[in-house]
Amino acid sequence: MAQNDFFVWKQYPSIPDSVGFAGSYAGVSQGVLLVGGGANFPDGIGPWGNTKKTWYDQVFVLDDPAGQWREAGKLSRRMGYGISVTWNDRVVCAGGADGDRHYTDVWTWQWSNGKLVTDTLPSLPHPLANTTGAILNNTLYVIGGLANPADTASQNIVWSLDLSMGKNAKWQELDPLPGPARMLAVAGVQDGYLYVFSGVELYFDKTTEKAQRRYLKDAYRFHPPGGGWEAVTDLPHPVVAAPSPALTSGQSHLLIFGGDDGQLASRVMELKGDHPGFRRDILAYHTITGTWSVMGQVPESIDEKVKAPVTTPLVVWNGSVVLPGGEAKPGVRTTHVLSATPQSPSGTFKALDWTVVGIYFLVVIGISVYVSSRMNHSTGDFFLGGQKIPWWAAGLSIFGSKLSALTFIAIPAKTYATDWVYIFSNFMIVAVVPVVVLFFLPYFRKINITSVYEYLAIRFNKNVKLVGSLTFLLFQAGRLGIVIYIPALVLSTVTGVNLITCIVLITIITTAYTISGGIEAVIWTEVMQVTVLLGGAFLCFYFISDSVGGMDVIFSEAAASDKLTMANWGWSITEPVLWVVIIGNFLTQLTVYTSDQVVVQRYLTTPTLQEAKRSVYTNALLVVPATLIFFAVGTALWVYFRHNPALLDPHGRTDNIFPWYISRQLPAGLSGLVIAGLFAATMSTISSSMNSIATVATTDFYKHFRPQSTDIQRFRFARWTTLALGALGILIAVWLVFLKNSSIWDQYLKLMGMFGGCLAGMFIGGIFVKSINSIGILIGFFLSVIILYFVQAGNWIHFFLYPGIGIFGCVIFGWVFSRIFPGRSEMTKAG
Incomplete structure (x- = not known):
C-alpha cells in the first residue's frame, strides 16, 4: 500500500496472463470488474523482441478486489485500442483494431446471473481506433482517432450516440474538434461539459516522406446540446494515451493519471528495454479557475516493477480508480492492476x-x-x-x-x-x-x-x-x-x-x-x-x-x-x-x-x-x-x-x-x-x-x-x-x-419549501383582500401547493419565482373560491 495526500494506492490481483495487455476494454457491471481484448508481444520484450504483436479476445471478470480473475467470455473478434466506458451498469465499447484493419463495432457488456451478456449497438459511421470518448447525459461521444492502420493523418471527427434510445439510436456528426486532428487523446466530463485533452497529431512529413507524430497539450470543452467548442487552458505537458476517460473528481476537477509527454519518443528504438517509463504525475484541471496543478503521482513504492501505465481504460470500481494492465514502457505490457482510493485530508486544529x-x-x-x-x-x-x-x-x-x-x-x-x-x-x-x-x-x-x-x-x-x-x-x-x-x-x-x-x-x-x-x-x-x-x-x-x-x-x-x-x-x-x-x-x-x-x-x-x-x-x-x-x-x-x-x-x-x-x-x-x-x-x-x-x-x-x-x-x-x-x-x-446521502432530505425540504409562498399568501390575502373567507383561503392554499408541485417537477420556471406562484395562487384562488362559497370573511377590527 502507498499513500499520498489525496489517494491510497493498492494492487489488485494481476491480470491472468504472463505478459499483460494494452488497449483492453474495461468497465463495471453488477459490481464486478470486466477486462477484455487488447494486444501484447508474447515474449514480453516489445517490438524489438522475437515475437510479433498479438491480439486477444478473452474477457476476464473479477468479482472482488480480494478474489481471483476468471475467464468470462470472448469478444466477437480479437481486437483492442477502442473506447470503453461504464454506463447504467453496463460497459459500452466502441471501435478498435486488430493490426490488419480498424472496426466500426459498438457493443455493450452486461454481467447478468454470473454470465457475460453482449449486445450490439449501431455501428460507427466508419472504422476507428486509437480514439477517445466519454459519456455525458446518456450520450456517448467519440473524438479523433485513426480510420485505417495505414493512415498517415489522424482525424478530428466528433460523433455522438444517444444511448437511451438503444438500437434505435443514430450516430450524429458534430462540429469537429478545433486545433490539430489527433489520436490517443483523453476525454472527460465535469459539470455538464465534455472535455478533450492533449493527444498526438499524426501527419505526413513531405521531407521524410513518412508519418510523423506531434505531441499536443491543447485542450477544449463542449457544452451540449447546442453549444460549440471552446479552448481551455493548455496542459503543462502532453498526456498522450493516458488512462481515459479522465477521472471526474469532486464537483470541479478532472484528473489525468500519467501519460506520454513525448520527451523520449524519438529514442524509443534506441532505449528499448532501458526506457524509464512514462510520466507518473497526476494532473488536475480545475474547471472553476481554469488552472492545472499536480495532485500527486502514481507511486512506484508499491512494487519496483510498477510503472504508470498508458493505453488502458480508467475505471471507477467501488469508489476507487482502477488502472487494469496497460503499457508500462513502449511496447512492454504490465499485468499489474492498480487501485487508487480517493481521500481528503482533514484539517488540523492547533x-x-x-x-x-x-x-x-x-x-x-x-x-x-x-x-x-x-x-x-x-x-x-x-x-x-x-x-x-x-x-x-x-x-x-x-x-x-x-x-x-x-x-x-x-x-x-x-x-x-x-x-x-x-x-x-x-x-x-x-x-x-x-x-x-x-x-x-x-x-x-x-x-x-x-x-x-x-x-x-x-x-x-x-x-x-x-x-x-x-x-x-x-x-x-x-x-x-x-x-x-x-x-x-x-x-x-x-x-x-x-x-x-x-x-x-x-x-x-x-x-x-x-x-x-x-x-x-x-x-x-x-x-x-x-x-x-x-x-x-x-x-x-x-x-x-x-x-x-x-x-x-x-x-x-x-x-x-x-x-x-x-x-x-x-x-x-x-x-x-x-x-x-x-x-x-x-x-x-x-x-x-x-x-x-x-x-x-x-x-x-x-x-x-x-x-x-x-x-x-x-x-x-x-x-x-x-x-x-x-x-x-x-x-x-x-x-x-x-x-x-x-x-x-x-x-x-x-x-x-x-x-x-x-x-x-x-x-x-x-x-x-x-x-x-x-x-x-x-x-x-x-x-x-x-x-x-x-x-x-x-x-x-x-x-x-x-x-x-x-x-x-x-x-x-x-x-x-x-x-x-x-x-x-x-x-x-x-x-x-x-x-x-442527504438526497432524501433534500427532496423532503424541496417539497416542504413549496408551502412557504403559499403560507405567505394566507397573510397577504387576509390583510389586503377583505372579501376572502376561510373556505376560500384554505382551498387557495392547497391548490397553490399542488400547482407549485407540478411547476417544480417540470422545471418550468426558475426556483426564485416559486414564492410568487405560492403567493399569487393562494390569493387569487382564495378570492375566486370565496365568491363560489360565500360567507362572512371573518374580518375583525384587528384585521
Missing part, C-alpha cells in the same frame, strides 16, 4: 484555535447563565423575553437568525464558482422592509399575538391557523436535522473531530441555553454570534487579499474574467436574469418577513411598535455590508486558488471551499476565530428554530387542545418541547451520517 473556540463556548454559556438567572418562569419571558429586548439587539437577532451556517458556507462558494448575479437576492430585504413596517408589523403588534399564526385564527378561523402552524412545524422540524448535519460535517472535516461528536456537542450546548434562557438567551447569544461571524469573515477577506497582493489584484483579476457580473439581461423565466432575481427574491423575502415565526417572533420582543420598526431597519442595514463581505470573500477565494491551484482538494465539493481554505491556510488563532463564527452561525439557526417551534407548538396546539392549562404548565411544556427537539435533531443528523 492549541490556539481550540483556545479561541473554547472562549467562544464559555461566552455562550455565560450569557445563558446570566439571562436564565433574570428570567421569570413564564411563557411571556420564554417566548417574547418579557418584551424588554432593545431594538438594536432584536435587529441583530433577526439578521443572525436568517444568516445560517449554510449561508456562511454557501454565499462565498456560489460567488467563487460563478459571479455576483445573486447579490440582489439579499439586497431585496432592503426593499421588503418598508412594506413589512407599513402593512404587517402594525397588525402583529396591535392584536398582541405570540405566534404569528394566531393572526390567521383572528382573521379567518382556528382551522386556518392550525394549517398554517402545522406547515411551519413540519418544515422547521424536518429542516432541523439538516441544519445540524451539514455544518457539523464541515466542522468535522475542518477540525478533525469525529462527526457524531460535533453533532452532539453543538446540539447539546444550543439546546441547553435555549431551554434555560428562552428567546432572550437566543437573542443575546445571536448578538455575540453575529459579531464573531462578520468579524471572522472580514478578517478572512483581509488575509486572502494580503496573500495575493491586495484588493486591487483581487478585483482586477475578477473583473477581467467576468467574475463581478451583477446582472444577466434577458426575459427568460428559467434563468437567473435580472428581473427574475429581483422579483423572485422580493417575494421570497416578503414570505420570510411576513409569515416565518422565527423572524416575526423577534418583532414582538421589543417594548414598543417604534422599537420593533427600528429592529427591522437595523436588520436591513446590516444586510448590505454583510452581503458585500461574503460575496467579496467568494471572489477572493477564486483569485487565491487561481494563484494556488495545487492547494485545492481535488475531491471536494464546491460548497466546502471556504471551510477548506480556513482549515488549511489560515494561521493559528484566526482559523479558530472563523470556525467559532461557523459554530455561531450553526447554533444561531438551531436555537432560533427550536424556540420558534416550541412557541408555535405551545401557543397554537397545546393551548388549543388544553385551554384550561396554566401559564406555568405551558412554560414547562415549551421547555420539554425544546429538549425533545434537540434529541430529534441529533437523531436525524446521526441518521444522515449513516445514510451518507
Whole structure:
C-alpha cells in the first residue's frame, strides 16, 4: 500500500496472463470488474523482441478486489485500442483494431446471473481506433482517432450516440474538434461539459516522406446540446494515451493519471528495454479557475516493477480508480492492476484555535447563565423575553437568525464558482422592509399575538391557523436535522473531530441555553454570534487579499474574467436574469418577513411598535455590508486558488471551499476565530428554530387542545418541547451520517419549501383582500401547493419565482373560491 495526500494506492490481483495487455476494454457491471481484448508481444520484450504483436479476445471478470480473475467470455473478434466506458451498469465499447484493419463495432457488456451478456449497438459511421470518448447525459461521444492502420493523418471527427434510445439510436456528426486532428487523446466530463485533452497529431512529413507524430497539450470543452467548442487552458505537458476517460473528481476537477509527454519518443528504438517509463504525475484541471496543478503521482513504492501505465481504460470500481494492465514502457505490457482510493485530508486544529473556540463556548454559556438567572418562569419571558429586548439587539437577532451556517458556507462558494448575479437576492430585504413596517408589523403588534399564526385564527378561523402552524412545524422540524448535519460535517472535516461528536456537542450546548434562557438567551447569544461571524469573515477577506497582493489584484483579476457580473439581461423565466432575481427574491423575502415565526417572533420582543420598526431597519442595514463581505470573500477565494491551484482538494465539493481554505491556510488563532463564527452561525439557526417551534407548538396546539392549562404548565411544556427537539435533531443528523446521502432530505425540504409562498399568501390575502373567507383561503392554499408541485417537477420556471406562484395562487384562488362559497370573511377590527 502507498499513500499520498489525496489517494491510497493498492494492487489488485494481476491480470491472468504472463505478459499483460494494452488497449483492453474495461468497465463495471453488477459490481464486478470486466477486462477484455487488447494486444501484447508474447515474449514480453516489445517490438524489438522475437515475437510479433498479438491480439486477444478473452474477457476476464473479477468479482472482488480480494478474489481471483476468471475467464468470462470472448469478444466477437480479437481486437483492442477502442473506447470503453461504464454506463447504467453496463460497459459500452466502441471501435478498435486488430493490426490488419480498424472496426466500426459498438457493443455493450452486461454481467447478468454470473454470465457475460453482449449486445450490439449501431455501428460507427466508419472504422476507428486509437480514439477517445466519454459519456455525458446518456450520450456517448467519440473524438479523433485513426480510420485505417495505414493512415498517415489522424482525424478530428466528433460523433455522438444517444444511448437511451438503444438500437434505435443514430450516430450524429458534430462540429469537429478545433486545433490539430489527433489520436490517443483523453476525454472527460465535469459539470455538464465534455472535455478533450492533449493527444498526438499524426501527419505526413513531405521531407521524410513518412508519418510523423506531434505531441499536443491543447485542450477544449463542449457544452451540449447546442453549444460549440471552446479552448481551455493548455496542459503543462502532453498526456498522450493516458488512462481515459479522465477521472471526474469532486464537483470541479478532472484528473489525468500519467501519460506520454513525448520527451523520449524519438529514442524509443534506441532505449528499448532501458526506457524509464512514462510520466507518473497526476494532473488536475480545475474547471472553476481554469488552472492545472499536480495532485500527486502514481507511486512506484508499491512494487519496483510498477510503472504508470498508458493505453488502458480508467475505471471507477467501488469508489476507487482502477488502472487494469496497460503499457508500462513502449511496447512492454504490465499485468499489474492498480487501485487508487480517493481521500481528503482533514484539517488540523492547533492549541490556539481550540483556545479561541473554547472562549467562544464559555461566552455562550455565560450569557445563558446570566439571562436564565433574570428570567421569570413564564411563557411571556420564554417566548417574547418579557418584551424588554432593545431594538438594536432584536435587529441583530433577526439578521443572525436568517444568516445560517449554510449561508456562511454557501454565499462565498456560489460567488467563487460563478459571479455576483445573486447579490440582489439579499439586497431585496432592503426593499421588503418598508412594506413589512407599513402593512404587517402594525397588525402583529396591535392584536398582541405570540405566534404569528394566531393572526390567521383572528382573521379567518382556528382551522386556518392550525394549517398554517402545522406547515411551519413540519418544515422547521424536518429542516432541523439538516441544519445540524451539514455544518457539523464541515466542522468535522475542518477540525478533525469525529462527526457524531460535533453533532452532539453543538446540539447539546444550543439546546441547553435555549431551554434555560428562552428567546432572550437566543437573542443575546445571536448578538455575540453575529459579531464573531462578520468579524471572522472580514478578517478572512483581509488575509486572502494580503496573500495575493491586495484588493486591487483581487478585483482586477475578477473583473477581467467576468467574475463581478451583477446582472444577466434577458426575459427568460428559467434563468437567473435580472428581473427574475429581483422579483423572485422580493417575494421570497416578503414570505420570510411576513409569515416565518422565527423572524416575526423577534418583532414582538421589543417594548414598543417604534422599537420593533427600528429592529427591522437595523436588520436591513446590516444586510448590505454583510452581503458585500461574503460575496467579496467568494471572489477572493477564486483569485487565491487561481494563484494556488495545487492547494485545492481535488475531491471536494464546491460548497466546502471556504471551510477548506480556513482549515488549511489560515494561521493559528484566526482559523479558530472563523470556525467559532461557523459554530455561531450553526447554533444561531438551531436555537432560533427550536424556540420558534416550541412557541408555535405551545401557543397554537397545546393551548388549543388544553385551554384550561396554566401559564406555568405551558412554560414547562415549551421547555420539554425544546429538549425533545434537540434529541430529534441529533437523531436525524446521526441518521444522515449513516445514510451518507442527504438526497432524501433534500427532496423532503424541496417539497416542504413549496408551502412557504403559499403560507405567505394566507397573510397577504387576509390583510389586503377583505372579501376572502376561510373556505376560500384554505382551498387557495392547497391548490397553490399542488400547482407549485407540478411547476417544480417540470422545471418550468426558475426556483426564485416559486414564492410568487405560492403567493399569487393562494390569493387569487382564495378570492375566486370565496365568491363560489360565500360567507362572512371573518374580518375583525384587528384585521
